[in-house]
Amino acid sequence: MAKKTAKKSDGWFKGNWKYIKWFWITFGVGIFTFLMLFVLASWGAFGEMPTFEELENPKTNLATEVISIDGKVIGKYAYENRTPVLYKDLPENLVKALISTEDQRYYSHSGIDARGTLRATAFLGTRGGASTITQQLSKLLFTGERNKGFAGRVKQKIKEWVISIRLERQYTKEELIAMYLNKMDFYFNAVGIQSASNIYFQKEPKDLLQEESAVLVAMLKNPRQYNPVREISMKKSLGRRNQVFVQMYENGYLTEKEKDSFQKIPMKTSFSPQSHDEGMATYFRQYLRGFVSNWSRDNKKPDGSFYNIDRDGLKIYTTIDSKMQAYAEEAMKEHMPRLQAEFFHQNTPKRNPKAPFYDIEQPDINRIMEGAIQRSERWKKMKKEGIAENEIRASFKRKTEMRVFSWKGDIDTVMTPLDSIRYYKHFLQTGVMSMQPQTGHVKVWVGGINFKHFKYDAVKQQKRQVGSTFKPFVYATAIDQLKLSPCQEYPNVQITIPANKYGNPEPWTPKNVGDKYGDMMTLTKGLATSTNTITAKLMDMVGPRQVANLARRSGIKSEVLPVPSIALGTPDVSLFEMVGAYGMFANEGIYVKPVMVTRIEDKYGSVLYEFTPETRDVLSRESAYATVRLLEGVTKGGSGARLRHSYNKNRADYKEVVTGYPYQFDNPIAGKTGTTQSHSDGWFMGMVPNLVTGVWVGAEDRAARFASINYGQGGSMALPIWALYMKKCYADKDLNVSKGEFKKPERMNINLDCTKKETDSIPVPKEVKEAEDLFGRP
Template identity: 65%
Template sequence: MAKKAASKKQETNDFSKYIRWFWIVFLGGILSIGLIFLLASWGVFGEMPDHTVLENPKTNLATEIISSDGKTLGKFYFDDNRTPVDYSELPKNLVDALIATEDARFYDHSGIDARGTLRAAIKLGSGGGASTISQQLAKQLFHGEGSKNIIERVLQKAKEWIIATRLERQYTKEEIIAQYFNIYDFGNNADGIRSASRIYFGKEPQDLNLKESAMLVGMFKNSSLYNPRRNPVGVKNRRNVVLAQMNKYEFIDETVKDSLQKTELDLDYTPETHNAGIATYFREYLRDFMKQWIKDNPKPDGEKWSLYNDGLKIYTTIDSRMQQYAEDAVQKHMPRLQAEFDHQNTPDRNPTAPFLELDLDEIDALMKRSMRQSERWRHMKYDLKKSDKEIIESFDKPTQMEVFSWKGEIDTIMKPIDSMRYYKSFLHTGMMSMDPQTGHVKAWVGGVNYKHFQYDHVKQGKRQVGSTFKPFVYATAIDQLHLSPCDTLPNTQITIEANKYGNPEPWTAKNSDGKYGGFKTLKNALANSTNTITARLMDKVGPQPVIDMAKNLGVEEDILPVPAIALGTPDLSVYEMVAAYSTFANKGVYNKPVLVTRIEDKNGTVLFQFTPESKDVLSEEVAYVTVNLMEGVTQGGSGTRLRHTWAGNTQVYKEIITGYPYGFDNPIAGKTGTTQNQSDGWFMGMVPNLVTGVWVGAEDRAAHFRTITYGQGASMALPIWGLYMKSCYENPELGISKGNFEKPNELSIQVDCDNYQPDEGASQSIDEDLDGVINF
């Protein structure tokens, strides 16, 4: 009996010992966990974000380029193409998809889902993880993916819980959701929900429909695995899981779920890279503008702004609609023009194609010069430290490459020297459009394809302007001699003797059509680019006043003061020419072109506000008379085809003009320009509130059309202007004027040649100063 009692007592003591050890282990575990959390919160296991860091988490934000109509033109970034959005910009179906899939009790917990954590612990994670949206945000923001080491994972989870609860105290639920969408990397340079919705579906987040939202939320599981470009089947399946979760939690009904699960992804993949999208040439120009601005405008603490990480917002004058119309016009006209150029330069028709007037030795010298100017030469010479001999030999070794064509990129194997010659055959263009009253640049097309041709023909390129320079001569003559568009001059050859204006030899102006005789009004002479009339005006006013006029109109290039400039020998940029012509349309007031209206930091603080730069150059009367002269170009001169309403031409221009029935009937002032040997074609076109300049030509002036049929500005450049303006007029929201150029209240110079009655006294003084002038 005593033995039994002792045994029972022993069992009781043993059980008590087990109980005691259980509580020691249990309480010890609780205390250990508590100690781990305490030590983690103190930063013992690694730095923890304090209140300030939580309030302003460090994320790289792309600089956003915004058009005048509020559209994103592009971004500047290195690794993170991230532009944050507010919760108010997220559609309800996107938020519902996230809650249903990632954290169904999100609105009921304070950062940690106790029920989910207990379930995960009991099932050892087999039933799914327990991380809340707040925990996942903490991981994304502050410590990323942890080690596979079990101890480090436990410590990481502790830090994650602490940060999650702090985030819940710091932010509202809506702010946490917005941050989570903004921080996630969706792949393909789609950092954050805004970039993802634009890249995968070509739209802003607020415009996402239900199935698009479900696809993007499904990518949260693993964007590398569920990449819609590489794994569309897997992504579709994952999207359908999200739709099922939304049905499970009653965000959508069974019918909607079933119908959407049967649909395809319907991607509209629109990559956001530096070489893609619209206004690529303008964006590259803007990059240089911003680099200089950053250099001149440090942060308040003296540090430099980062163009790629600080989330600046650059508000520009470019109108995304007009920019698209301009690019569309180039894309429509240039392949047709190129096709005709290629047709004329087959080896049978032109053995030295694409060059004309060059012998084989001259072509060889040109190619060697281009070789030394190439990026390949620079890279091998200065980066790889190769000898000239090695570099030259490399140009004759076939290489795998991707080359441009108007029918799409071509993967091929080609010798670099052959690819250079191939590219020499392409025609290029530069186009800029500007509001003359404000100086705001509305469209900027620097070339035909930025990826393959990165030279900007708006600002960088300077080419002979041909007859588009003549209005500067006429404006000077009107300003100095008070001439009327109705005044006439003899259409006969004129020779300006040597040394009269510094020219070493006599200079004789000849008409391009070889026709002489009789008299021409100034309006008719400008409309038809009669060289002899322009030369007579130059002889009376002299080159230097014309140069001074051009400089005041915004021309930056130095111009040699010789009489030949009257016919357009200076090399100028499209940028300079548009600014100059805008002065005529703006009643003689020059406005420096404006490209950026303001710059803001990521919080919306204004860092830069543009200040207009303008000056009076001409009297309102002289500007109006010059515009009136240029209206003659489209009324009866080389720009008359803008008035045509037919769909084609049975004669020489059928390949170029077919399909270009412009049919404009509103006032248009302008000037075509064609340089020697048809190397450059220009058209400058103006309506009262928009001035647009277009240049077309090949990289080398020895590559050009053989005849003026296709090689003139009216065939090369004018169609781009016509197509562009036609699109602009079809969009009434743009408000492009169809009205008359405003006439000055007091106009002493007569412009109505049908009722022209010259003033006797004025005529006599003009005759004395300008030999050969006849008024009628």
């Protein structure tokens, strides 16, 4: 029987041998072909493959971070908004959620999940894909976008497998997880887990809660389709997040009770988008981009190429204080909407048919509008596209849908581009800069009201007439050159500096505001009340060239012509220059050049740049201190007196004054208001011993202004921002903003002991009291 069976079996093999042979040949060829595909892929037959060096250092665009003096990241420059984190900085709940959802056998395979691949092949992907975390990383790093067509997808998949195996040999499992999460794009400019944590939850990755980690892991499948902040995808995001909890439960990372509990938690985010137009210190960050670009031209990489601020992952350590910057921006946003409301009120078509312009004729208005048209993005874009000029001009008169700025939020509206230009001409702008005079460290930089809509920087880019804020340079020159005392008296009478005495072509006879003359006046009172005749007298005594030289040595690089009229602040100077120059007074006559960047590091932590302080002696300590005392008089009475909680307690209206002034500072403050011709610009420069702050407010065009000086003066336009900002700084005890006295020189040869306290008799200016009703009260 056994013989028969054997013979039968032999017969079957002989009869089917050719089929068996071809089966094994086909199988062998298949295996060989499959292996050769891997070999060919590794040789680059299906497209360029990464080298060993590239695997060691994958090319990744890294965001450059802007870091404040208190260690906060206040902004980034990025082609991709990515800041890498190490595995040790990832929370355990995030890693468990990732593995449970994306690659359950992550720790048991070597880059390719055989079981997953067979399952995906057998069920054509209907029961889940087969891509491991390592394969997904290889696609993100090296194989790019998905190829079209069956053959293309096969080639890509083979390349992914080859690269995945190489990656597994090159890196630890932990490193691969960190690389994957650092590379993943979470939408809304959130590239990498660090950016995603900050943008969606305003947290660092290590601080993510379990339910927050699950939201981010849920997004890995499709960041747009499962996005938690897009209204259209919120429901899907919640469902996908809850599925992550199911996966964690099935993999033993959560108990059933924990899973059910987490699924009941409402999905909450704290969305904070990061872009060049949004966030903190936007104008400063724009200036900083230019600074780094200029620095890079002279400091190339070892290979001779330029540093790329958007790709090289630099760390820029700045002097900006994130708290103080926030307080300054808050103060600006508190005051400017109220000021703007009054400006709109005064510039309705009924009250001002030429609104927002005053005292100019229609041809001048046309010239202003024409300049704005040709500076607009619409004009530049259409010109670049070769569109005929008559068609471009016609487009400015056609109504179109647009979103425009308002203090209550952007407004969707329909208007012509020409009308939108006129609309924006109504808006008042502001600049705020704060600096530590002893170090030159710039703590605050607010260049405008909204960077998204108004790009022009009012701190460094813009130059405007400085008005009476220039007068301290005249007083300081007189004190330093002539050894005058703040107690020195001069008659308050008009004087005329004749033509050609100092190169001026015509006689110069300045007037006082309100044409008030007659009494004797000390230098203290003259500066406190900003009396033009006293300033003109001093200018005639020392000459404009000496004053211009002092301004130049104090850091003012803008042109200051040596003519008598500079005494009243006719030069156009930037806020940046003015703050640096006033810092010289607070720093005992020593000018310290403002500094914004302390050092720059590359992505490895190597220091590429460190700043070197620039200083020079400008005034004697005695002269600088005497000038500061004069400026203290401004805030005790006169144009800066509204900062105080009181004037003379013997005055009949003392109670009214106290209740009308909300700021109530009682510490030493040196300062000066400034109001320019036709009240187009309002300034306030304020100093305490360790902080100098300047504020400017005005419209883009000087002809756009308030109707009268009641509102169009430094005390109403700019001073309130300074006061609100300083209130916030003093409330934060960690900042250590000084409330003490300015440092007095050990030897003081200038008499400061005036027997008559001039500030006791200085009345509250009528214009200040009138404007206080709108801007002075909370």
